[in-house]
Amino acid sequence: MLNLQVDPWTHLHGGALFNATIKTQLSDFKVFETLSFEPNSSGEHTLIHIEKTGLNTAFVAEALAKFGKLPLRNVSYAGRKDKYAITSQWFGIYHGGKAKTDWLTFEMPGVRIIETVQNERKLRTGAIKSNKFEIVMRDIDTLDQAALLSRIEAIKVRGVPNYYGNQRFGELIKSDGSVILGGNLQLAEKLVNGEEIRNRNKRSMAISALRSWLFNHFVSNRISQLAYQALLDGDALSLSGSNSFFIHAQNDEALLAATTDRLKRGDVLVTAPLWGEGELDSQGQARTFEQSAADEYSQVCDTLVRLQLSQQRRPVLLFVEDFSVQISDNSAVLSFSLPSGCFATSVLREIANVKVGSHAHVITS
Structure with missing residues (x-):
């Protein structure tokens, strides 16, 4: 029986530094949209x-x-x-x-x-260039300012895994602030098991959750198995700010050095598959690596093909712009900007275990 778990994915920076609460009040979570x-x-x-x-x-x-x-x-x-x-x-x-x-x-x-x-x-x-976030974390249990500042500097340099946030998988916030996760994944499991979902909106959410979950699996697998920013022969690399990509070849030492330098600058990004019909866009060693991860969840892959989604790519890492923090007593205010389609919770999870304030009810993506 397929059982898709929420957030079993690898951290890049060693896990949470502390526990904290977000959305204690409305002004604790602000988002400012900039059009493209x-x-x-x-x-x-x-x-x-x-x-x-x-x-x-x-x-x-x-x-x-x-x-x-x-x-x-x-x-x-x-x-x-x-x-x-x-x-x-x-x-x-x-x-x-x-x-x-x-x-x-x-x-x-x-x-x-x-x-x-x-x-x-x-x-x-x-049609969004970026979203700027201002997020207040309250009730921090063990605030080590030096450790927090060090973590933020590391995120500025190395980015965070570009996971889809738990909102994508369905979140219900209980009255005590705890979170029940995975409602959309339960629907997704029905799709995998061949059950019909007649409600169009629920079906759409289930498909989105299923594909996003599998992408997170690919990202987590890559981060846990390979060194940071390690390149594989045949990797599909995207140009920063673009949906286009090219195939990396390891057999040219000069090209490898140039590509590695572009990775460090953020000009190009390693991608992972958003699964669907057709062959993987990666080639050679990279394709073998990705196919091995896909084989772990062949039922999920087969379902996405049956649903006639097309193969696409999404960057493995998310680089945070204009990241700053203000610290006072047992709270911290984080400010940062993310590209369209990326999740603030994927940044937060590299810093803290967060629960949602008791006044919040349902979070949707």
């Missing part, structure tokens, strides 16, 4: 920059559609943001020839309109 493009100030689409407090993204989108007397399909956003937090993000509104709404008059508890601007194109999912 500059709006051009003209067109049929209105982009609305919103600060929301204690609200999920979909709920705000529904309220905007209702206010503008528009179908919900006319409202888009680049990414979902945490509910139990203060977050700023952009929403896109397509008017479709209707008279433009004065969005600055929109009022909703927990929402503040920062600005509006016109754009020629729809705001699409994933």
Whole structure:
């Protein structure tokens, strides 16, 4: 019987330094979204920059559609943001020839309109350059300032494993702040066992959880089995900030030295597979290494192929930008920026074992 466990994955920096609590209050978790493009100030689409407090993204989108007397399909956003937090993000509104709404008059508890601007194109999912996080960790049990500062410096240099966060696998926060994990993975196990999930939303979450879990397995396996940033012949290396990749060849010493230097600078990144149909993009030694890890969970791989997902790649390591910390008594405020699609919890797990404050209820990715 397949049993997919949440977070059995290898740490890069030696595990947590202490226990702490996050999201004790709304202002303890802030996210600021930066788009991957500059709006051009003209067109049929209105982009609305919103600060929301204690609200999920979909709920705000529904309220905007209702206010503008528009179908919900006319409202888009680049990414979902945490509910139990203060977050700023952009929403896109397509008017479709209707008279433009004065969005600055929109009022909703927990929402503040920062600005509006016109754009020629729809705001699409994933159109995010980065997310900046400000996270307060409270109730730290054994705060060693020197150790914390040393860990942050190490993360700045070496990055963290680019794991999908536990939110992807389903989290229910109990009243005492403890976390029940893996609801989406339980659904994913049903897919692997050939059971049908009729609810489209639940099925989508199960597929996402299954593929993300397998990716985390590949990353954990690589970190535990190989030296940091070790290259294998045939590795698929991505260009930083790009979805394109090239195949590394070990047989050219000059090229190997140059590639190793580019790895150190962060110009290129080693990738691991997001499993699906077709052959692995890696070759040679790297393909053999990845296939061996895949064979450990052949049922999962077969299921993702059956679901007709395509082979893709994602970087093994996540490099954190603008990382800083403010320490006081038994708390610390972390500030850092991450590329789109990366998880703040993957940074936190390299520093602390965190539980969520008792006022938070459900965290969604």
